[in-house]
Amino acid sequence: MNCTDFLAKLTDYFDGQIDPSLMAEVKEHLGTCHHCEVVVDTTRKTIDVYRGAQAYEFPEELSSRLRAAVMERCRAVGKYPEIELKGVTPAANQTAKQHS
Known part of the structure; x- marks a missing residue:
């Protein structure tokens, strides 16, 4: 081998x-x-x-900023994730696509 x-x-x-x-x-x-x-x-x-390891819960402020940054980046490149992130529903993804 x-x-x-x-x-x-x-x-x-x-x-x-x-x-x-x-x-x-x-x-x-x-x-x-x-x-x-x-x-x-x-x-x-x-x-x-x-x-x-234990699961780490991000503070809500950090989670919100992270979601916003991800969606902004998605709008910038014109591609959207096909996964569900905690707090980002498919409907939210669709709304973001419509506003890009």
């Missing part, structure tokens, strides 16, 4: 969905490749930080 093969299986590795016969190759590669070992270590730490 080389680094490219390993990186292609990285998600499966973390999800525990690698075939047992392939897992032996993965472990062998990790035992000899410092670069991939660093990738695994960094990814594992990132996952741990993410799992321990």
Whole structure:
């Protein structure tokens, strides 16, 4: 197994969905490749930080300014997000499109 093969299986590795016969190759590669070992270590730490993180609620003033800035940028480029942001409904997006 080389680094490219390993990186292609990285998600499966973390999800525990690698075939047992392939897992032996993965472990062998990790035992000899410092670069991939660093990738695994960094990814594992990132996952741990993410799992321990708490949701952060933006203050309403900041949320309002952020929504306004996003919509202004959308008007400037003539494109609008196809996603719903908290507090920005599809109707609000449609209204913004009509006023651009």
